[in-house]
Amino acid sequence: MIAIPAVDLRDGACVQLVGGSYADERVRLTNPMEVVRSWEHYGFHRLHLVDLDAATGHGSNLSLIRDILSDANVPVQVGGGVRTDERVEELLGAGAASVIVGTRAIEDRDWLAELAQRHPGQIVVACDVRERRVTTRGWAHTLPVDILDVVEELNGLPLAGLLVTAVHKEGQLRGTDLPLMEDVAESSHFPVYASGGVTSIEDLRALEHRGIAGAVIGMALYTGAMDPVVVAGEFGE
């Protein structure tokens, strides 16, 4: 399993939110490019870059994303508000290893199917999950859809992966939702990436043991709750 530092962009800065709440910003670093370089320097071999402004429809960090992609030496998965073919092509063209699609992918399966077939192994579907239910639209709505039903529907697509974010665990440094991640990994015919609440090296070991392909880590790395040297040493590759 690989540990993947999260670089969440807001107003050109690298931030961390608690529980996905835009009102509760806990970390703000004004030079995201330096942040990316430092994660590479620590020995991480993949990064997770998300445009929070694009996700909420309140702006865009696209030019910064382009700069980061051209500067980065490791594969970067990029997402946040990706709702059109044009944006997918744009990000892949700019050097993204894979593109993360969320809301529209969940709501418009025909679009997703066509997109995934056109870019096999390059589309990551992000599912924000609260308890077992899928939520979309910047976490404002919770759909009455069970995550395992979504997995079953997605199983026929050549996805780069499914990113499951346990929203109810996110940014709280209280551990991940292991039973959820285990159930999703068992049912999936594609790699599963876990996000939300990863706080300790034990969390990472437990996720690896349950067949998770990668864990996105945010708050724990930015607050120092986890030592990046230790994490990258064991899970950088």
Add this chain to the structure above:
Amino acid sequence: MRVTIFDYGAGNLHSLAKAIEAAGVEARIEVDPTRAVDTDALVLPGVGAFGAAAGRLAPGRAVMREAIAGGLPTLGICLGMQLLFDGSDEGAGAGLGVIAGRVSRLEAQRVPQIGWNALESPHDPLFDVAPLSIAYYANSFVCRPTDASGVIAWSEHEGDRYPAAVRAGTAVGVQFHPEKSSTGGVRWLHAFLDEARSGRRAR
């Protein structure tokens, strides 16, 4: 038909077991390498590290090697494929030595390779039944067979060309993860099980 997954004790095998059972066969997980060969098809899964897995394999290595040589349909996935070879730079211990050669690190900047990669020139009845042009990989090490004639598909990562799949009689190894390669991959896995089933019937 009974399918046995040999468990090196390294991680979760349920995803693989479910993908196998979706073919309508029974999948058993067995930690004892000697008992694991009492089956119609053997699967060496792709979780863990070479040294630890070779250690678990050691007490039953001769028995398993003999069973495979005797025609036991065997599928090695990722690390499981690497165990079909003589040894690995990743860790101490002997592989099964079913295929001559060693396992060494990918010669690339971006290691591990985690993601999908294309399969080049797949040629084997399994790929005829279940065509596969792209598959999911998660590996830092690859197999370097002494003789390339057993290679039935290739892949390339940053210029390092390595076997995506190998065959020696009824033993097949794949560096990719068919159980995580979407419908195409699961179909390929089921093609192996079909081959194992018809092979057992023929004998």
